[in-house]
Amino acid sequence: MSRPVPLLNTANVLTTLRIVMVPFFIWFMVADAGTHGLFRWLAVAVFAAAIYTDKLDGDIARSRGLVTNFGKIADPIADKLLIGSALILLSALGELPWWVTILILARELGITLLRFVVIRYGVMPASRGGKLKTVLQTLAIFLYLMPLGSLLGGGYAAAAFAVMMLAVLVTVVTGVDYVAKAWRLRTAGR
Structure with missing residues (x-):
């Protein structure tokens, strides 16, 4: 019999963190307004950190047996929020x-x-x-x-x-x- 996996675990926290990063990414992109200055670099940094959490949370969930129904649903939602917002913003900026x-x-x-x-x-x-x-x-x-x-x-x-x-x-x-x-x-x- 397998032990229940707690909902509050490292993998789920990382997934939630990725969702929380999306508004910051959006704000930095909008604040930059296509000028490619400091805010654009901050948007790049947030995007890179968020993408890294995607790999990290999956690796942790599988290696430590922390796969949860929340993670199965929240992880792809987090991915689509991040990727979708990036695509929409890049198109809105004409890039x-x-x-x-x-x-x-x-x-x-x-x-x-x-x-x-x-x-x-x-x-x-x-x-x-x-x-x-x-x-x-x-x-x-x-x-x-x-x-x-x-x-x-x-x-x-x-x-x-x-x-x-x-x-x-x-x-x-x-x-x-x-x-x-x-x-x-x-x-x-x-």
Whole structure:
């Protein structure tokens, strides 16, 4: 018989901290208003710290057996809040095309809703492709957030755009894969 996992544990505290960081990230981005000054660097620092807590809380939860229902729900919500706010802000500042933000957010929302729809038939765990998607989105956003374009020139902007396009491609492909898995799961469950 396994012991119950306390709700208040290190992994859940880190997940909650990530959610709390999102408004600070947003505030720094808005305060910077595209000037790429101190507030932009602070936004980058908060984003980096929040992303690190994402890796850390997952590692801690798995290694110490601290997986909870709260964590299973709050962790992806925290991720989507952080990634979604970054994409929306970058597009609002004119630094990222809106179609990229809309496509990524539509996929994220759609797959999240799809998971809830098919949960009675089984759980759709994150795939390796889904994890790659998250890494690529995070890297692309980080490159866009870094105010280095004026220092490094057009090559930096082109590299950031290329990574974002790769992230978009993997986002779409894994979205289609999740829809196929959900269809199979639902069909098998009937």
